[in-house]
Amino acid sequence: MTQQDIRPPVPAPAPAPVALAAVEPGPARRPLISYVLPVYNEQDGIAAFHAGLTAALAGRPDLDVQLVYVNDGSTDASLALLKKLAEDDPRVQVVDFARNFGHQIAITAGLDHAEGDAVIVMDTDLQDPPQVSLELVDAWREGADIVHARRRSRQDSAFKRATAHLYYRVLRACTDVDIPLDTGDFRLLDRKVADELRKYRERSRFVRGIVASMGYRQTEVAFDRDERFAGETKYPLRKMARLAVDGVTSFSTAPLKMITRLGFVVLALSLAGILYALAMKFFRPEITVSGWTMLMCVVLFLGGTQMLSLGVIGAYIGRIYSEAQGRPLYLVREVIGTDGRGGDGER
Numbered sequence: 061m062t063q064q065d066i067r068p069p070v071p072a073p074a075p076a077p078v079a080l081a082a083v084e085p086g087p088a089r090r091p092l093i094s095y096v097l098p099v100y101n102e103q104d105g106i107a108a109f110h111a112g113l114t115a116a117l118a119g120r121p122d123l124d125v126q127l128v129y130v131n132d133g134s135t136d137a138s139l140a141l142l143k144k145l146a147e148d149d150p151r152v153q154v155v156d157f158a159r160n161f162g163h164q165i166a167i168t169a170g171l172d173h174a175e176g177d178a179v180i181v182m183d184t185d186l187q188d189p190p191q192v193s194l195e196l197v198d199a200w201r202e203g204a205d206i207v208h209a210r211r212r213s214r215q216d217s218a219f220k221r222a223t224a225h226l227y228y229r230v231l232r233a234c235t236d237v238d239i240p241l242d243t244g245d246f247r248l249l250d251r252k253v254a255d256e257l258r259k260y261r262e263r264s265r266f267v268r269g270i271v272a273s274m275g276y277r278q279t280e281v282a283f284d285r286d287e288r289f290a291g292e293t294k295y296p297l298r299k300m301a302r303l304a305v306d307g308v309t310s311f312s313t314a315p316l317k318m319i320t321r322l323g324f325v326v327l328a329l330s331l332a333g334i335l336y337a338l339a340m341k342f343f344r345p346e347i348t349v350s351g352w353t354m355l356m357c358v359v360l361f362l363g364g365t366q367m368l369s370l371g372v373i374g375a376y377i378g379r380i381y382s383e384a385q386g387r388p389l390y391l392v393r394e395v396i397g398t399d400g401r402g403g404d405g406e407r
Contacts, residue, residue: 096170133160146397153397196248205276
């Protein structure tokens with residue numbers, strides 16, 4: 061009988077550690093910046109603007125770019141030039157409206173088609189320098205959600221500078237919205253801000269006021285606005301006045317409150333006139349017949365006040381009527397070019 065070996069078994073040697081190959085980190089994803097560029101009868105300046113913008117972007121290889129040109133029913137050769145840009149530059153996308161819908165609606169359509177991590181809205185007349193748009197990008201990368209381009213100086217007529225200066229300050233005093241002074245529509249929006257802005261679908265749009273009312277982290281970049289490169293302004297006095305009315309009625313009920321105050325003033329003056337007429341009747345009856353002048357002044361004053369009041373009320377009722385119709389903000393004839401990172405072509 062053999063003796064049983066009761067020694068514990070010798071443990072097997074541990075497997076040698078396997079050396080893991082070092083994993084090379086992939087290239088960081090470059091942010092996509094979408095430019096929303098409304099165009100209306102800019103045939104003389106589109107090529108120069110695009111050349112200036114692409115020259116500025118050439119110095120930023122760290123960015124991917126989408127250029128969304130919105131043709132707002134141009135009646136000149138603007139559309140043909142934009143189609144040529146889309147053929148030559150794969151970053152260009154052209155949204156062609158079925159007719160002219162206005163600058164603010166063109167901005168809205170551009171935002172609807174922009175796919176970037178950030179969206180820059182700017183005009184194509186070279187008054188907004190392309191190089192400044194890259195300063196907006198830098199401010200965004202530092203943490204801002206909305207970056208306004210504030211005009212430090214502008215090369216416009218004295219009348220336009222004075223009226224714009226006065227308008228923004230009056231608008232700011234009439235509303236609870238802190239609309240940045242001396243800023244137009246030249247600004248950058250973070251992706252989440254642009255997505256939220258797309259939910260605002262009112263027809264009488266004042267985009268700069270809507271953006272200011274949204275909150276988020278906002279900052280400003282000051283710049284000197286250049287002269288218009290070619291052509292004439294697409295915001296004559298009539299359109300500027302309409303935009304001013306949209307701004308006031310969109311964010312303020314001050315005109316309605318002014319009517320109430322005016323009503324009290326007129327009532328006080330009317331009571332004073334009645335007391336004067338009674339006093340003259342009892343104390344100076346010999347001259348009470350000659351009251352035609354006072355009568356006409358009172359009638360004309362009250363009539364003018366009533367017409368003014370009806371006009372203000374009508375402006376608000378007109379906005380209600382326009383919104384109640386529920387019609388689309390714009391109609392697109394075609395979209396030409398690729399999307400932000402090289403998707404489909406003409407649709």
